[in-house]
Amino acid sequence: MSTVIGTEERTHYRTCHLCEAMCGVEIRVRDKEILSIRGDERDAFSRGHICPKALALKDVHEDADRLRRPVRRTANGWQEISWSEAVDEVATRLVDIQQRHGHDAVASYVGNPQVHSYAGLLGGAKFLRALRSRNRYSATSVDQLPHHFVAYFLYGHQLMIPIPDLDRTRFLLVIGGNPVVSNGSLMSAPDVTRRLKDLRARGGRLVVVDPRRTETAEIADTHLFVKPGSDALLLLAMLQVILAEGLVAPGALADRLDGLDQVREFCRPYSPESVAAATGTDPHQVRELARDFARAESAVCYGRMGVSTQQFGALCQWLIQLLNIVTGNLDRPGGAMFTRPAFDILGLAAGFGQRGSFDKRRTRVRGLPEFGSEFPVSALAEEILTPGQGQIRALVTAAGNPVLSTPNGRRLEEALSGLEFMVSIDFYVNETTRHAHLILPPTYALERDHFDLIFHVLAIRNTVRYSTPLFAKARDALHDWQIFDRLIASLAKHDPRRKPTFLKGLMDRWLTPRRSVALGIRMGSRGAGWNPFSRGLTLSRVIGSEHGIDLGPLEPCLPARLQTANRRINLAPAPLVADLDRLRHHFDAAATVGDTDLLLIGRRDPRTNNSWLHNAKRFVKGPERCTLLMHPADAARRQLRNGDLAAVDSRTGKVEIPVEVTEEMMPGVVSIPHGWGHHRPGLQLRIATRHAGVSVNDLTDETFIDALSGNSALNGVSVRVTALAAAHPRA
Numbered sequence: 001m002s003t004v005i006g007t008e009e010r011t012h013y014r015t016c017h018l019c020e021a022m023c024g025v026e027i028r029v030r031d032k033e034i035l036s037i038r039g040d041e042r043d044a045f046s047r048g049h050i051c052p053k054a055l056a057l058k059d060v061h062e063d064a065d066r067l068r069r070p071v072r073r074t075a076n077g078w079q080e081i082s083w084s085e086a087v088d089e090v091a092t093r094l095v096d097i098q099q100r101h102g103h104d105a106v107a108s109y110v111g112n113p114q115v116h117s118y119a120g121l122l123g124g125a126k127f128l129r130a131l132r133s134r135n136r137y138s139a140t141s142v143d144q145l146p147h148h149f150v151a152y153f154l155y156g157h158q159l160m161i162p163i164p165d166l167d168r169t170r171f172l173l174v175i176g177g178n179p180v181v182s183n184g185s186l187m188s189a190p191d192v193t194r195r196l197k198d199l200r201a202r203g204g205r206l207v208v209v210d211p212r213r214t215e216t217a218e219i220a221d222t223h224l225f226v227k228p229g230s231d232a233l234l235l236l237a238m239l240q241v242i243l244a245e246g247l248v249a250p251g252a253l254a255d256r257l258d259g260l261d262q263v264r265e266f267c268r269p270y271s272p273e274s275v276a277a278a279t280g281t282d283p284h285q286v287r288e289l290a291r292d293f294a295r296a297e298s299a300v301c302y303g304r305m306g307v308s309t310q311q312f313g314a315l316c317q318w319l320i321q322l323l324n325i326v327t328g329n330l331d332r333p334g335g336a337m338f339t340r341p342a343f344d345i346l347g348l349a350a351g352f353g354q355r356g357s358f359d360k361r362r363t364r365v366r367g368l369p370e371f372g373s374e375f376p377v378s379a380l381a382e383e384i385l386t387p388g389q390g391q392i393r394a395l396v397t398a399a400g401n402p403v404l405s406t407p408n409g410r411r412l413e414e415a416l417s418g419l420e421f422m423v424s425i426d427f428y429v430n431e432t433t434r435h436a437h438l439i440l441p442p443t444y445a446l447e448r449d450h451f452d453l454i455f456h457v458l459a460i461r462n463t464v465r466y467s468t469p470l471f472a473k474a475r476d477a478l479h480d481w482q483i484f485d486r487l488i489a490s491l492a493k494h495d496p497r498r499k500p501t502f503l504k505g506l507m508d509r510w511l512t513p514r515r516s517v518a519l520g521i522r523m524g525s526r527g528a529g530w531n532p533f534s535r536g537l538t539l540s541r542v543i544g545s546e547h548g549i550d551l552g553p554l555e556p557c558l559p560a561r562l563q564t565a566n567r568r569i570n571l572a573p574a575p576l577v578a579d580l581d582r583l584r585h586h587f588d589a590a591a592t593v594g595d596t597d598l599l600l601i602g603r604r605d606p607r608t609n610n611s612w613l614h615n616a617k618r619f620v621k622g623p624e625r626c627t628l629l630m631h632p633a634d635a636a637r638r639q640l641r642n643g644d645l646a647a648v649d650s651r652t653g654k655v656e657i658p659v660e661v662t663e664e665m666m667p668g669v670v671s672i673p674h675g676w677g678h679h680r681p682g683l684q685l686r687i688a689t690r691h692a693g694v695s696v697n698d699l700t701d702e703t704f705i706d707a708l709s710g711n712s713a714l715n716g717v718s719v720r721v722t723a724l725a726a727a728h729p730r731a
């Protein structure tokens with residue numbers, strides 16, 4: 001994918017893997033030097049757009065702190081060792097612990113960047129099977145678990161998540177998402193800000209519901225404040241209006257729906273007036289919003305982190321689906337639609353009977369349910385710390401930093417430091433990996449190929465693009481998938497019962513990640529199959545289109561694509577209906593207690609990527625961004641002024657943080673971004689440690705969860721804020 005300019009300069013085109021937007025980038029290099037990174041004007045999807053983070057492709061690549069060889073923790077610091085020594089030691093220790101305590105004694109945690117590496121994802125899945133432990137954890141349960149949960153119950157497959165048809169809709173209702181900053185999530189949409197502006201320019205409406213007047217709210221027609229954690233009530237009230245006023249019009253799907261009467265029944269008590277106090281919304285505005293949404297030519301309600309990582313995450317995601325369905329907006333242009341990707345991992349998984357699972361087992365200590373063969377990560381620390389049969393003794397982390405990204409990070413740190421053995425597949429010595437005995441560093445993005453196995457499935461348009469490596473990897477470097485392969489082989493060497501049969505071994509070696517993608521594309525619904533005359537897709541055709549291929553807008557696909565056994569949609573799945581009782585009890589109790597604390601929510605900013613882009617100057621320079629946002633009235637009551645240092649404490653911990661007083665916050669709500677807190681000892685992040693900030697997850701609470709799905713409730717955490725000292729002398 002490179003064209004030669006002159007003798008040594010060349011231009012390379014690839015997809016940026018850092019967030020879900022899949023922007024095409026144009027990278028100019030001279031030998032090994034990266035001269036520039038710009039948007040690829042000819043990219044079929046992003047058409048030249050990039051965000052400031054694209055430069056992290058260069059910064060992380062060149063970062064001197066990035067590990068290039070395996071390291072072992074010793075009394076005198078980290079010591080480089082060879083791959084064979086490292087891999088052998090890991091397998092020896094894991095097999096030994098599993099032989100003494102059972103397979104489940106070794107747990108795994110897989111973080112977000114794994115989803116952005118198709119080879120890592122495929123290789124990691126293979127490794128987890130070889131590890132044979134049911135103690136699996138991932139960042140899913142501090143993120144989008146409720147989306148999978150609802151997709152599983154409504155549409156029969158955990159990956160069958162409807163995507164807003166952003167480019168055609170006439171009405172977008174965003175609840176708890178800030179795409180202008182996050183660049184869209186479960187809605188891959190490069191240059192989302194332009195697309196939102198286009199929506200308004202063609203006469204459509206953008207409404208944002210958020211406890212903070214966010215960057216997305218700033219460009220919306222309407223912004224409504226909502227009290228954190230109360231969205232389910234608001235959504236019920238909107239449904240109640242639509243049902244009571246005869247605005248139900250499910251359209252083409254009408255004869256595929258079950259349970260509408262039940263929905264009518266449970267929504268009945270929730271008038272906009274009845275939820276006004278608990279949600280902090282204006283009943284007239286909510287009633288109008290419901291009517292406008294139902295009457296719009298097309299409309300789509302989209303809810304993200306703010307309504308996922310909260311106490312009623314699954315209820316929220318379910319009610320959002322109901323809103324789209326009863327107004328006839330599911331599976332129609334301008335509504336919520338499904339993709340038909342070149343590599344259909346959803347269809348493939350379904351073909352193997354893998355549609356998801358729920359509550360097949362529970363965690364040992366707290367009894368939290370499994371979903372999709374994973375346990376909620378909020379249970380990880382207690383499963384390590386609580387002695388007894390089934391205790392976790394060892395941990396493998398890959399592409400994750402749970403100390404900063406999961407609730408009650410302090411307790412998790414305590415747990416990690418007591419493990420018998422820990423290995424991390426990561427290229428930084430950070431807050432999590434510093435506890436490992438060994439760190440195995442994979443190559444970084446520019447030394448490997450790239451394909452979006454997941455985000456093509458979650459995009460607002462069908463496109464496909466494959467990127468070749470820009471640089472050859474060093475001879476002694478390994479890709480994530482190669483590390484996993486070496487570990488699998490070594491596990492089998494140390495435990496002969498894991499040795500694959502000859503044929504399976506052969507097959508495993510042949511089916512590299514790249515061959516898997518080639519096969520997936522060829523056999524997919526757009527693929528050439530084995531017909532040599534077909535004009536369908538093959539990997540080489542995709543590679544040949546170095547700016548990607550546009551496969552057109554999303555198309556209606558129901559009921560054919562429904563994965564439920566009876567090809568119908570049950571609007572009222574029993575576990576979700578039952579959870580309405582929990583919602584009611586919670587708000588009945590809250591009404592009598594009276595809330596004196598502030599409610600804490602998170603936020604993102606354009607130069608972060610969760611916890612791991614802070615080791616480059618351009619991503620940390622400028623004014624402090626790890627601050628506490630607070631409404632002027634709340635600040636005044638505590639004698640806090642802009643720039644003052646405040647103490648924030650919760651059930652789990654305490655941090656000290658500068659205050660930023662701003663009317664963009666809803667009164668009673670404060671905000672701290674996540675991914676900071678690089679002041680821990682022993683990190684090898686020379687720049688990040690000088691811009692440490694504090695970790696909001698020292699305040700979040702592992703016992704505060706969405707009890708139905710098991711997802712962490714990172715938003716709506718009760719905190720107290722007190723003044724510490726004035727940062728600036730007062731005039």
Ligand SMILES: Nc1nc2c(c(=O)[nH]1)N[C@H]1C(S)=C(S)[C@@H](COP(=O)(O)OP(=O)(O)OC[C@H]3O[C@@H](n4cnc5c(=O)[nH]c(N)nc54)[C@H](O)[C@@H]3O)O[C@H]1N2
Binds near residue numbers: 143
């Ligand atoms: N309070 C609060 N907490 C949150 C959130 C929030 O909004 N508020 N957001 C949550 C969300 S949405 C997410 S996704 C999670 C993220 O949670 P995690 O995935 O646990 O954390 P990251 O910060 O993404 O850490 C990624 C790690 O992967 C490493 N890495 C990067 N690229 C690669 C690679 O190619 N291979 C390997 N092996 N390693 C790599 C980095 O060095 C880093 O250590 O955080 C969650 N935590």
Ligand SMILES: Nc1nc2c(c(=O)[nH]1)N[C@H]1C(S)=C(S)[C@@H](COP(=O)(O)OP(=O)(O)OC[C@H]3O[C@@H](n4cnc5c(=O)[nH]c(N)nc54)[C@H](O)[C@@H]3O)O[C@H]1N2
Binds near residue numbers: 175183228229
């Ligand atoms: N720049 C940047 N971009 C990123 C990331 C990053 O770290 N930095 N991370 C990436 C990842 S892993 C993800 S998952 C996506 C997340 O993508 P988004 O979900 O779009 O991002 P957030 O900023 O977490 O948006 C959540 C919004 O919910 C609001 N909110 C909080 N509590 C509530 C509530 O109770 N109700 C309602 N209605 N709203 C609430 C917050 O104020 C916030 O505006 O972003 C991705 N993109």
Ligand code: SF4
Binds near residue numbers: 016020023052054183
């Ligand atoms: S929006 Fe996302 S994909 Fe696009 S350049 Fe920024 S980080 Fe990369």
Ligand SMILES: [Mo]
Binds near residue numbers: 112143
């Ligand atoms: Mo995420």
